[in-house]
Amino acid sequence: MMTPSRFLEALEKGVLLGDGAYGTEFIRRGVPRGRPFDELNLTRPTLVADLHREYVEAGAQLLKTNTFLANRLRLEKHGLGEQVREINLAGARLAREAAQARCVAGSVGPLSDLPVERRAAAFAEQCEALAEGGCDALMLETFTDPEDLGLAIAAASQTGLPVISEMTVANGTPLAFFKTYLRAGQVVGVNCVTPLQALRALEYLPTLSALPRSAFPSAGPPGQEAPPETFAAWIKDLVEAGATLVGGCCGAGPAHIRAAAAALGRAR
Numbered sequence: 001m002m003t004p005s006r007f008l009e010a011l012e013k014g015v016l017l018g019d020g021a022y023g024t025e026f027i028r029r030g031v032p033r034g035r036p037f038d039e040l041n042l043t044r045p046t047l048v049a050d051l052h053r054e055y056v057e058a059g060a061q062l063l064k065t066n067t068f069l070a071n072r073l074r075l076e077k078h079g080l081g082e083q084v085r086e087i088n089l090a091g092a093r094l095a096r097e098a099a100q101a102r103c104v105a106g107s108v109g110p111l112s113d114l115p116v117e118r119r120a121a122a123f124a125e126q127c128e129a130l131a132e133g134g135c136d137a138l139m140l141e142t143f144t145d146p147e148d149l150g151l152a153i154a155a156a157s158q159t160g161l162p163v164i165s166e167m168t169v170a171n172g173t174p175l176a177f178f179k180t181y182l183r184a185g186q187v188v189g190v191n192c193v194t195p196l197q198a199l200r201a202l203e204y205l206p207t208l209s210a211l212p213r214s215a216f217p218s219a220g221p222p223g224q225e226a227p228p229e230t231f232a233a234w235i236k237d238l239v240e241a242g243a244t245l246v247g248g249c250c251g252a253g254p255a256h257i258r259a260a261a262a263a264l265g266r267a268r
Contacts, residue, residue, distance in 0.1 A: 007103045007136040007162050008186060010061065011212060015239050016103070017264060018062040018247025019055035020257050024222055026051075028253070036078055038070035041090035048091075052098030054254040059261025062103040062247070064139060065091040065130060069109045071122040085129045092133025105139040105164060106130030108152060112145035119148065123155035131159035139164040141216075142192045162186040164214060164245065169197045189214030192249045195234040202241045215243040219251035226251075228259035235260040 010016055023037050029047065031037065040048050048066050055063060069075075070087045080087065088106070095104045108126055111119045127138055138156040140163065143149040149165060156163045164187040188211050190201045198215040205213050215238040219225045226234075235246050248256050 005136065005162055006101075007062070007105070010103055011187070011244060015243070015264060016061050016245045017059060017235075017257070017261055018105075018216065018245060019052075019058075019060040019064055020219075020248035020252035020254065021250050022048075022051065022064070022066050023068070024250050025253050027222060036069055036075060036080065038067050038075070038087050038091065039078070039080060041066055041070075041087050041094060042083070045090065045094055049094050049098055051254075052095055055257055056098055056100075056102065058254040058258035060102070060247070060257050062105055062245070063095045063099045064105050064107045064141075064247075065095045065133075065135065066107070067091040067126070067130065068107045068141060071108075071111065071126045073111055073114050073118060073122045074109075084125055088126055088129035089133045092130050092135050096134045103136045104134065105137045106133070106135035106161075108138060108140050108156065110141075110143045110145065110148050110152070112143075112148040116147070116151070120151050120155065123152045124158065127152075127155045127159050131161055135161060137162040137164055137186075139166065141166050143167045164189070166191040166214060166216065168192040169201060187212045187214050187245055189216070189243065189245065191216035193217055195237065198234075198238055198243075199241055202238065202243055206242070212244045213242055214245035216247045216249045217252075218249040219253075219256050221251060224251075225253075225256075228255045231256040232259035232263035236263045239264065 026037050067088050072081050072084045138161050140152045166189050190198050195217045198217045219231050
């Protein structure tokens with residue numbers, strides 16, 4: 001008998017507020033560029049755990065794992081190819097411990113610039129480790145290529161976990177790309193986009209699919225982030241436009257999620 005999904009049960013109860021960014025937050029906290037942020041799960045686990053806890057304290061009901069690029073094809077470029085499972089398991093554990101009864105989504109990023117035959121295996125390896133680590137769902141983030149998303153969806157679906165499929169409409173990616181989502185998982189949406197791009201996507205999606213919709217817009221580049229109150233107003237607009245899973249991407253930190261929680265009537 002299959003265990004009920006904590007994520008799907010939470011989603012059925014109403015709008016679910018996720019966390020914010022990890023990469024831009026690590027940079028803001030002094031982590032140098034050049035190495036995979038996923039490696040921090042092993043080298044600086046306290047830093048990762050502290051950020052997870054800050055998001056929980058801000059009101060996040062869903063935490064993403066710090067594993068956006070923790071696949072073999074990305075990690076092997078930094079000599080970490082044999083630590084894929086370890087990094088993903090650690091990422092899932094750190095998020096799980098901070099989330100407690102809240103939801104954890106395993107973060108999986110795109111691989112569209114790499115050979116197809118290697119991508120499928122890389123996605124499968126990462127998704128299996130995240131599922132083993134205790135994630136409640138898998139979040140496929142920032143995809144721009146339909147074929148790439150299809151490979152990731154196939155791998156994620158094999159774990160039996162709910163799948164959240166998110167694309168970015170930046171760099172001119174047409175909204176028609178959403179047609180791929182007709183065979184996606186339980187939630188479809190956008191991330192790493194402007195609030196206006198997110199609103200346009202939310203309006204377009206219902207014409208293709210009745211699946212629940214998500215939106216994780218960016219707050220802005222480092223040093224130019226929108227004020228938390230402005231970000232919160234965007235989140236409220238996205239919920240009113242039909243999003244049932246919301247949160248933040250680049251530039252959105254704990255203060256932004258705290259403001260969003262207050263705007264949604266969930267101030268802690």
